[in-house]
């Protein structure tokens with residue numbers, strides 16, 4: 001819903017971000033056959049990807065794209081710590097097959113259990129445990145969280161996330 005108090009006042013959906021890829025055919029193969037994302041070819045130079053919702057990422061071909069910094073990563077949610085371990089094992093054991101450039105070890109961080117990897121395009125991803133709806137729970141209070149982040153001791157740690165009374169998942 002558009003926020004009428006904002007200066008622009010008519011923006012109603014954060015629809016997409018963008019990623020660059022060096023070779024769209026190889027990238028598509030990785031997204032579909034390894035990550036299991038939904039992929040649509042939108043032009044000779046672009047793909048659109050999504051999974052689990054309607055926020056999308058447009059993937060644009062740039063053979064000379066530079067490596068992405070880790071902080072710019074995108075998140076891929078799984079339900080359990082075991083899922084994180086399983087994904088890590090698959091990627092770590094098949095780095096060459098999938099073109100994995102770098103991979104970190106799974107760790108508890110910012111309230112989730114996760115690891116990061118840099119893919120065939122040197123784009124960083126994080127595979128993390130999250131409740132259904134990802135970080136949507138952070139907006140369920142209708143305001144800022146009590147403190148920044150979501151540490152292990154937070155009442156709203158997503159690893160043990162339970163909807164508060166009166167809130168919906």
Ligand SMILES: [Fe+2]
Nearest residue numbers: 073074075126
């Ligand atoms: Fe993250």
